Amino acid sequence: MQSEGPLTIPSRVNPLQQYGPAVLVFVLVMAAWELLVFALNVQVYLLPAPHIIAQTLLEQASSLFDKGLYTFREAFVGYSIGCTLGLLVAVAASRWAAVADALVPYAVATNAVPIIAMAPLAIVWFGIDEGSKIAIVSVITFFPMLLSTFKGLTTCAPASFELMRSYASSPFEIYFKLRFPNALPYVFNALKINSTLALIGAVVGEFFGGPAFRALGVFIKSENAIAHNVQAWAAIVVACAFGVAFYGVVMLCEKWVMPWHVSQRER
Numbered sequence: 001m002q003s004e005g006p007l008t009i010p011s012r013v014n015p016l017q018q019y020g021p022a023v024l025v026f027v028l029v030m031a032a033w034e035l036l037v038f039a040l041n042v043q044v045y046l047l048p049a050p051h052i053i054a055q056t057l058l059e060q061a062s063s064l065f066d067k068g069l070y071t072f073r074e075a076f077v078g079y080s081i082g083c084t085l086g087l088l089v090a091v092a093a094s095r096w097a098a099v100a101d102a103l104v105p106y107a108v109a110t111n112a113v114p115i116i117a118m119a120p121l122a123i124v125w126f127g128i129d130e131g132s133k134i135a136i137v138s139v140i141t142f143f144p145m146l147l148s149t150f151k152g153l154t155t156c157a158p159a160s161f162e163l164m165r166s167y168a169s170s171p172f173e174i175y176f177k178l179r180f181p182n183a184l185p186y187v188f189n190a191l192k193i194n195s196t197l198a199l200i201g202a203v204v205g206e207f208f209g210g211p212a213f214r215a216l217g218v219f220i221k222s223e224n225a226i227a228h229n230v231q232a233w234a235a236i237v238v239a240c241a242f243g244v245a246f247y248g249v250v251m252l253c254e255k256w257v258m259p260w261h262v263s264q265r266e267r
Helices: 015-039 050-059 061-095 097-111 115-126 130-154 158-166 171-206 216-225 229-257
Strands: none
Touching (some): 015 050, 050 061, 061 097, 061 130, 061 171, 061 216, 061 229, 097 130, 115 130, 115 171, 130 171, 158 171, 171 229
C-alpha cells in the first residue's frame, strides 16, 4: 500500500496577481479617456478630462469630503436599520412557514420598485432632511438581506438535519450550529451588495431635496444644473470612494468572521 504524499496547503495569492489586472484596467481606461477628450476636443462642460477632475478634487477636497461624510452617515444609518430588520424577519420566516408565506412574495415584489419612484414619497412622509434618505436606504437594503438570509437559513443539506436530530439537538442548537453557519456567506453577500446600494439610495434621495450646502447628492444636482460638470464629477468620485471603502470594510469583516469558509482559504 503506497503512502500518500504530504498534505499541501494552498499558497496565498500574490497581491500583484490579485489586484494587478484591476489596476491595469483602471489605468488604461483613464488613459483612453484622457486621450479621447484631447483628440476629439471635447468641451469641459460636456466631459472633463480626468486630470481636470483630479485637480478640482484636490482643490475642494475638504468641502467635498464633508458633504460625502454627511451623505455616508445617512447611508450607514439606513443600511444598519434595513440589514438588521431584514435579518430578523428572515430568521422569523425560516422558523415559521406562515411568516414566510405571508412576507416573502411581497418582499420580491417590493424589491422590484425603482428607487427613483420611492424618493418623492419618502420626502413627503419623512421630511426633506435626513429622515427621508434613511428611510429610502432602509427599504432598499431590507429586502436583499431578507431574501438572501432566508435562502441561507433554509438551504441546509437534509443529511445535516438528520445528523443533528440523531444527537438529540434542540431547535436552538440546530439554528446556531447549523442554520446560521450555513447562512453566513449569504448574509455577507447581502451586506456587500447593500454597502453599494446604500450610497446609491442616499445620493438619489438627495436629488429630490436636502441641505443645500451639506448633502452630496444636492451638490451634484445643483452643479450639473449650472453646467459645472467638473465639480459634479469630483463629487461623484467622492461618492465612489466612500462606496468602495465601505465595501472593503465589509469584506474585511467577512474574512474575520468566517475564515473557515472556502471562499477565504486562498486569499
